[in-house]
Amino acid sequence: xxxxxxxxxxxxxxxxxxxxxxxxxxxxxxxxxxxxxxxxxxxxxxxxxxxxxxxxxxxxxxxxxxxxxxxxxxxxxxxxxxxxxxxxxxxxxxxxxxxxxxxxxxxxxxxxxxxxxxxxxxxxxxxxxxxxxxxxxxxxxxxxxxxxxxxxxxxxxxxxxxxxxxxxxxxxxxxxxxxxxxxxxxxxxxxxxxxxxxxxxxxxxxxxxxxxxxxxxxxxxxxxxxxxxxxxxxxxxxxxxxxxxxxxxxxxxxxxxxxxxxxxxxxxxxxxxxxxxxxxxxxxxxxxxxxxxxxxxxxxxxxxxxxxxxxxxxxxxxxxxxxxxxxxxxxxxxxxxxxxxxxxxxx
Numbered sequence: 001x002x003x004x005x006x007x008x009x010x011x012x013x014x015x016x017x018x019x020x021x022x023x024x025x026x027x028x029x030x031x032x033x034x035x036x037x038x039x040x041x042x043x044x045x046x047x048x049x050x051x052x053x054x055x056x057x058x059x060x061x062x063x064x065x066x067x068x069x070x071x072x073x074x075x076x077x078x079x080x081x082x083x084x085x086x087x088x089x090x091x092x093x094x095x096x097x098x099x100x101x102x103x104x105x106x107x108x109x110x111x112x113x114x115x116x117x118x119x120x121x122x123x124x125x126x127x128x129x130x131x132x133x134x135x136x137x138x139x140x141x142x143x144x145x146x147x148x149x150x151x152x153x154x155x156x157x158x159x160x161x162x163x164x165x166x167x168x169x170x171x172x173x174x175x176x177x178x179x180x181x182x183x184x185x186x187x188x189x190x191x192x193x194x195x196x197x198x199x200x201x202x203x204x205x206x207x208x209x210x211x212x213x214x215x216x217x218x219x220x221x222x223x224x225x226x227x228x229x230x231x232x233x234x235x236x237x238x239x240x241x242x243x244x245x246x247x248x249x250x251x252x253x254x255x256x257x258x259x260x261x262x263x264x265x266x267x268x269x270x271x272x273x274x275x276x277x278x279x280x281x282x283x284x285x286x287x288x289x290x291x292x293x294x295x296x297x298x299x300x301x302x303x304x305x306x307x308x309x310x311x312x313x314x315x316x317x318x319x320x321x322x323x324x325x326x327x328x329x330x331x332x333x334x335x336x337x338x339x340x341x342x343x344x345x346x347x
Contacts, residue, residue, distance in 0.1 A: 031050055031217035032050075032217065033048050033049065033050055033216060033217065034047075034048070034049055034050075034051055034058045034061070035047070035048050036048075036058065036061065036062045036065060038062070038065075038066065040069045040073070040186075040206060040207070041069070041073060041077070041182075041183065041186075041206070041207050042079070042207075043207040043208075044207070045065070045069065045186075045190075045204075045205065045206040045207070046203075046204075046205045046206075047061075047062075047065060047190065047194070047202065047203075047204050047205075048202060048203045048204075049061075049194055049199045049201060049202035049203075050199070050200075050201040050202070050214070050216070050217055051199065052197070052198030052199050052200060053198060054197070054198040055197050055198050055199055056197060061194070061197065064193055064197075065190055065193070068186070068189050068190055068193060069186060069190075069206070072182065072185070072186050072189065075100065075102070075103055076103070076106075076178040076182045078126065078135070078177055078178075078179070084097075084099065084100075084103060085103075085176050085177075085178060088168060088170075088176060089126065089175035089176060091170070091173070092173055093170060093171060093172045093173045094169075094170075094171060095169070095170065096164065096167040096168065096169035096170075097167060097168055097169075098166055098167050099166065099167065099168045101166070102185075103168070104163050104166070104168060106123075106178055106181060106182075106185060106291075107123065107161060107163060107168060107176075108163070109181060109291060109292075109295060110122075110123035110158060110178075110180075110181065110295070111123075111158055111161075113181075113295045113296070113298075113299055114158045114270075116299060116311065116315070117299040117302060117303060117311075118271070119158075119270055119271050120269050120270060120271050120299065120302040120303055121180065121270065121295070121298060121299045121302060122156055122157070122158050122270035123158055123161075123176050123177060123178065123180075123181075124155075124156050124157055124158055124160065124161065124174040124175060124176060124177070124270075125156055125177055125268060125270050126174075126175035126176060126177040127152040127155040127156060127175060128149075128152045128153065128156060128268050128270065128273050129177060129268060130152075131144050131148060131149065131152045131273075132144065132266075132268060132275065134266045134268075135177075149272075149273040149274065150273070152273060153270075153273040155172070155173065155174060155175070156174065156270055156273070157172065157174060160172040160174045161174065161176075180294065180295060180298040181291055181294050181295045181298075182294075183206050183207045183208070183209040183248075183294060184209045184246065184248055184289070184290040184291040184292070184293055184294025184295065185290075185291045185294070186206045186207075186209070187204050187205075187206050187209045187210065187211045187246060187290035187291075187294075188211065188246070188289060188290045188291050190204050190206065191204050191211045191213070191290070195213070200213065200214045201213060201214030201215055201216065201217075202214065203222045203242075208248075208249065209246070209247070209248050209290055209293075209294055210224060210242070210246060210247045210248075210290070211242075211245065211246040211247070211290045212224075212242035212243065212244075212245065213243060213244050214243065215243070221241040221242065221243060222241070222242045222243070223239055223240065223241055223242070224239070224240055224242060224247060225237075225238070225239045225240075226238045226239075226240065226249065226284050226320060226322075227249075228322060228329050228331070237320070237322060237329075237331050238320060238331070238333075238341065240286070240341055241341075242286075244288060245286050245287065245288060246286070246287055246288065246289055246290030246291075246292070246293045246294075247284065247285070247286050247290075247293060248284070248285050248290065248293040248294040248296075248297040249282055249283065249284040249285075249297055250267065250282065250283050250297040250298050250300070250301035251281060251282035251283075251301070252266070252267055252276065252280070252281060252282070252301070267298070267301050267302060269302050276301070276302060276304065278304035278305060279304075279305060279323045279324045279325075280301060280304050280305045280308065280321060280322075280323050280324075281322045281323055281324050281329060282301070282321075282322045283297050283300040283301045283308065283319055283320070283321050283322075284297065284319065284320045284322075285297040285300065285317060285318065285319045286318040286319075286337065286340065286341075287317075287318065296317055296319070297319075299311070300312060300317070300319055300321070305321055305323050305332070308321065309321060309332065309334065312334035312336070312337075313334055313335060316335075316336045317334060317336055318334060318336040318337040318339075318340050318341075319333070319334045319336070319337055320332075320333050320334075320337050321333075321334075
């Protein structure tokens, strides 16, 4: 059975929500947790925080959150014809467009991730996403021909992007897609806003990407559960205690389609233009930057259980890999993940 397609511009291609919030009930102590929520990016956001002495009223905080998310949507959404990225994608080869520094920084981040992944990750993968039926302009999931894949791959390549002063330029008619890092960037932006308003204790979740700082009023930590990908039920593989950390999970089991008995994941390797076919079901990355965690979870998912684990081991990435075994699932943590979250100290 095919997965249900959504209009979510950030999680459709890049991320599958595998994180389940846990342990968010309060005990007394005279303080409360303010809780904000709303729609964004075709999905939802949730903000929980303990107000500081100088923190504005919740309505004012929510207005700031909504303003940040609306700005990001207007800049990065491939589902909006009037967004900055959609305008850039329509430009021909040899063109440049002025961009805010935030967008240019995301392009630099994408370049770094492309280098770390040996080209598996690429922000210009939009033509391949559309070809396989997972994009904003797609007409349904389909298995393209080898000739179609070759033609789409000719339109992909992060090396065709250049930053000149405050302009983004391209020497080929490449198209950008920020789905793999946009939600993590949004989490960092909202978190920074809260800290600027005197908030030292919060949990921010946007389309499944998370960051937490400090503690709840009763002194307990923010906890999240990493979900093991069982159909029709929720099983926690690990429960993490967070403080000053962002968390992102990429997975292959909730956004896919099947044709002729074969399953095609939404995660597409730019090196060959095709969906991943290895046994890795999900990867969770923990990092001080939600943006970095977001991008790295995609990178490791693309590289697979062997190459991905090797990169995590060499680069000191805190990552938890969950793989299909044929009889179920098996998890494997990188040394940095086990060092940060010892198995004997589960909350």
